[in-house]
Amino acid sequence: xxxxxxxxxxxxxxxxxxxxxxxxxxxxxxxxxxxxxxxxxxxxxxxxxxxxxxxxxxxxxxxxxxxxxxxxxxxxxxxxxxxxxxxxxxxxxxxxxxxxxxxxxxxxxxxxxxxxxxxxxxxxxxxxxxxxxxxxxxxxxxxxxxxxxxxxxxxxxxxxxxxxxxxxxxxxxxxxxxxxxxxxxxxxxxxxxxxxxxxxxxxxxxxxxxxxxxxxxxxxxxxxxxxxxxxxxxxxxxxxxxxxxxxxxxxxxxxxxxxxxxxxxxxxxxxxxxxxxxxxxxxxxxxxxxxxxxxxxxxxxxxxxxxxxxxxxxxxxxxxxxxxxxxxxxxxxxxxxxxxxxxxxxxxxxxxxxxxxxxxxxxxxxxxxxxxxxxxxxxxxxxxxxxxxxxxxxxxxxxxxxxxxxxxxxxxxxxxxxxxxxxxxxx
Amino acid sequence: xxxxxxxxxxxxxxxxxxxxxxxxxxxxxxxxxxxxxxxxxxxxxxxxxxxxxxxxxxxxxxxxxxxxxxxxxxxxxxxxxxxxxxxxxxxxxxxxxxxxxxxxxxxxxxxxxxxxxxxxxxxxxxxxxxxxxxxxxxxxxxxxxxxxxxxxxxxxxxxxxxxxxxxxxxxxxxxxxxxxxxxxxxxxxxxxxxxxxxxxxxxxxxxxxxxxxxxxxxxxxxxxxxxxxxxxxxxxxxxxxxxxxxxxxxxxxxxxxxxxxxxxxxxxxxxxxxxxxxxxxxxxxxx
Numbered sequence: 001x002x003x004x005x006x007x008x009x010x011x012x013x014x015x016x017x018x019x020x021x022x023x024x025x026x027x028x029x030x031x032x033x034x035x036x037x038x039x040x041x042x043x044x045x046x047x048x049x050x051x052x053x054x055x056x057x058x059x060x061x062x063x064x065x066x067x068x069x070x071x072x073x074x075x076x077x078x079x080x081x082x083x084x085x086x087x088x089x090x091x092x093x094x095x096x097x098x099x100x101x102x103x104x105x106x107x108x109x110x111x112x113x114x115x116x117x118x119x120x121x122x123x124x125x126x127x128x129x130x131x132x133x134x135x136x137x138x139x140x141x142x143x144x145x146x147x148x149x150x151x152x153x154x155x156x157x158x159x160x161x162x163x164x165x166x167x168x169x170x171x172x173x174x175x176x177x178x179x180x181x182x183x184x185x186x187x188x189x190x191x192x193x194x195x196x197x198x199x200x201x202x203x204x205x206x207x208x209x210x211x212x213x214x215x216x217x218x219x220x221x222x223x224x225x226x227x228x229x230x231x232x233x234x235x236x237x238x239x240x241x242x243x244x245x246x247x248x249x250x251x252x253x254x255x256x257x258x259x260x261x262x263x264x265x266x267x268x269x270x271x272x273x274x275x276x277x278x279x280x281x282x283x284x285x286x287x288x289x290x291x292x293x294x295x296x297x298x299x300x301x302x303x304x305x306x307x308x309x310x311x312x313x314x315x316x317x318x319x320x321x322x323x324x325x326x327x328x329x330x331x332x333x334x335x336x337x338x339x340x341x342x343x344x345x346x347x348x349x350x351x352x353x354x355x356x357x358x359x360x361x362x363x364x365x366x367x368x369x370x371x372x373x374x375x376x377x378x379x380x381x382x383x384x385x386x387x388x389x390x391x392x393x394x395x396x397x398x399x400x401x402x403x404x405x406x407x408x409x410x411x412x413x414x415x416x417x418x419x420x421x422x423x424x425x426x427x
Numbered sequence: 428x429x430x431x432x433x434x435x436x437x438x439x440x441x442x443x444x445x446x447x448x449x450x451x452x453x454x455x456x457x458x459x460x461x462x463x464x465x466x467x468x469x470x471x472x473x474x475x476x477x478x479x480x481x482x483x484x485x486x487x488x489x490x491x492x493x494x495x496x497x498x499x500x501x502x503x504x505x506x507x508x509x510x511x512x513x514x515x516x517x518x519x520x521x522x523x524x525x526x527x528x529x530x531x532x533x534x535x536x537x538x539x540x541x542x543x544x545x546x547x548x549x550x551x552x553x554x555x556x557x558x559x560x561x562x563x564x565x566x567x568x569x570x571x572x573x574x575x576x577x578x579x580x581x582x583x584x585x586x587x588x589x590x591x592x593x594x595x596x597x598x599x600x601x602x603x604x605x606x607x608x609x610x611x612x613x614x615x616x617x618x619x620x621x622x623x624x625x626x627x628x629x630x631x632x633x634x635x636x637x638x639x640x641x642x643x644x645x646x647x648x649x650x651x652x653x654x655x656x657x658x659x660x661x662x663x664x665x666x667x668x669x670x671x672x673x674x675x676x677x678x679x680x681x682x683x684x685x686x687x688x689x690x691x692x693x694x695x696x697x698x699x700x701x702x703x704x705x706x707x708x709x710x711x712x713x714x
Contacts, residue, residue: 076679083468083683103682107467195574196662247552247573388466388682395486395676399664421485425681 031061032320037078038095039071043272044307047143047339048093051328054335058327062320067091075100082108092315093325095143097307101132103388104310105139112139113311113318119326125348127383132308139310141325142348144269146306147378148203151256151274152190152263154285154366160185167287169300172204172233175290179242182262189244190262191237192255195402198394199266199304200243201234207302208295209382212393217426219393221419226295231401231415233292238405265289267304268374271344275364282363286370288377301377303384346374353378392425461689466682477690487691489665490673493580497669498648501584506640509592513599514629528600532593539590543657546586547573576666579659583667586654591647595640602636603629638710642703649695649702670695 034052038044045066052064069077078094082104096104105112115121116138121129124142132140150167157164160182167178179190193200205211210226213219220227237243244261246252256264257277264270274284288300309329311321328335329349336352339345341360352358353375361367400418403409464473481487515521516528534542549555550572557569572582606629614624630637652671655661661668661676670691677688 072680079679079683083678083685085468107683196660245574248547251551392681395665395681398662399486399489402664417485424480424483424485 031063032317034062034064034093034317034321034324035091035315036064036066036093036095037069037074037091038066039069039074041066041068043269043343043345044095044143047343047345050339051332051335052324054328054332055324059324062324071097078104079107082111087314090312090315092312092317092321094310094312095307096140096310097305098128098131098146098303099386099390101140101308102134102386103390105132105134106388109134111313113313113315113322114139115141115311115322115325118322119330121330123331123349123351125350125378125381127303127381128306128308128348130383131386132310140308141311141329142308143329143345144306145346145348145378145381146267146269146303147346147374147381148207148265148267148289148302148304149370149374149377150191150263150265150287150289151270152285152287153259153280153283155283156182156186156188156190156262157285164285164287167290169288170290171293172237172290173293176237176240176242179262180240183242186262188260188262190242191265192244192246192252192261194249194252195245195247196398197249198397200237201231201397203265203289203302203304204230204234204237204292206304206382206384207289207300208292208298209384211384211386211390212397212422213385213387213389213426215385215387217387217389219419219422219426221415221422228415229295230292232411235401235405235411239407267306268344268346269305271370275344280364282366284365285368286365286373288373297382299380299382301380301382303381340371346371346378348378350379389422389426393422396422396425457689457692460686461693463686463689464684465686466684470686473686477687480687481690481694486665486668486673487670487694490668490670491694493665493667494649494651494669496580497584497587497651498645501587502641502644502648504584505588505592505595505644506637508588509595509640510599510630510633510637512592513596513603514625516596517600517603532597534590534592535594535597537590539653540657542590543586543654546582547658550582573659574663576663579663579667583651583655583658586658587648587651590654591644595644598636598640599633602633606632634710638706641706645702645706646699649699 036045036048038048045068048066049064052062056062074094075096078096081090114137116129116133119141121138121142125145128142128145129138129140132138132142152167154164157167157178160178162178162181167175170178182188182190191200205227208226208230210220210224210230212227214223244255246255252264253273255261257273257280259280274280289302291300292298309325311318311325315321331349331351333349333352333355336345336347336349337355337357339347340352341357353372358371358375359369360371362370396418399421400409400414404411404414460470461477462472462474463470464476465471512531516524516531518524521527550557552569552571552573554572556572557566560566561569570578572578610628610632611624614628619627650671651669652675655667655669655672656675659667661672674688674691677684677691
């Protein structure tokens, strides 16, 4: 009930980390041990371990410890540690989700090493580099891309008399029609979204090349006519009856993996969750996301989630960390082929798409060459500046717009309150 | 004499230094911080800017309203429930008293996070609570406990009532056992009806404890954090956002505005002071 209990667990965590680090320091006299903070040990942590295994072939004296946190816990821990002004216990490399990148870089300008000054990032997907760039300096080693697709049970689509190609190159309006036809036959919603998240809106916004805030930090609603257009389209989708409300993340994943809904539209990293159900092998297909009609430059590709590696300027082994990222992450196509095949991690190295792994048909998706598709879409994802206020904007959006979707409020009123609140929050 | 005095100071010095360093300094430092504005570490003195921002901030007003709602609805329910249970369990003729007391006190030893997560799964759309209510034909559609603004508030109130009623009951039980039995005997001899015994004897004699529990519960509710974070994450929208959670978001989740967050936390301090003063005033001994 008290904030105190939270503080005490925080300091306990810090003590444990400090303990672990002093332990590490004790053994690191002869060799260098890099410390990495990340979430999702099977995906992010394991990718890092595999990268280190490759690096160790030439640098046997370097090793790696991955400290695993929840994503929110990691961001909050990092934020409080940097705010405290102490370098004690900072890792060498930290994973940050792309939406939070600018917030960290601008709030703590001295804390992160400008990776772009030491490592050649020209082979990386441009939008990934751009989102961690401040005043022309790139600060991150881009990792997994959240390049999006519509993942669905192909039998549902066929039951309603459609073919896979019917989902290719269509608008959201057409997608709604198809979704409704499928639901009429199967009784299942086509998509799902947790009620307290806005992943679909993120997907639609970036596919149209816009975001909650403009690149110069203003609220998009008043400044960028595309924003309102996207929101109207989003509400159309949400009220069309083809999107199920999930009570939380677990229910969300459960809905499409247990086939309560026909599919899901999100980043490629969801493949790991889908493939976890081996009995559904061959039943799945992937389509490009629909395009928003009436917006110039709106494309069939977008990004949801995705994250990048950052080197702490005050970390214990900054030089080694940079060399490691440069050696493996910036140019080793085989490494990216390896994590793609085993983890479903779509890395941001554009050259890696010419490896065999990207052209291999995936039996889980009935031999569809999904990775080649993702690689193609990755190249056209519009660049968007997430700015520093994404979480504020989503909190404001979720406070007012769901009432519109439920039919309890008018869109104009809700957006007006949204704009007033967001303007207030970001001043 | 003089050396004895300085000896005394020497003995309490370590404690004083600790308290000064870890309590008084942070309190003063956060007060100073509450007058500073700026993003992240780039703070500068802003005078009363943060106070002005409070009055224009719809999220703060929403969080204040939510916290107030929890306070006004939940604390009376819990205090009355705890008082009733304590009186019932104080009856010497009751069988299994020890067992019942333990059962009602047990929620207090569970971790806040653990029970909140358990509640979350019990009150899920297809959770055991909805299934039971449907099975009993009390409702025909599952109640959206977590995703509806009204029911989410109800859920938080149910949660904290379950967790804290037993805690308050223990105080009442202890106080009841300190009341001299002969007073009740005298009342019985005089033919005072049981209802009047409760309202005219028990309650006045419990007054200091009732005051204490009211103040403690008020403070606890104003600082409500763990439950909402784990049950509803403040949602849907901001329907269950509390002041403490807003402070947390301002500091760790959003673009950090440490100064403004400190201002909001001083709002809690001021509210606690005012509400406690009112409660002491209402419960004062009238001549």
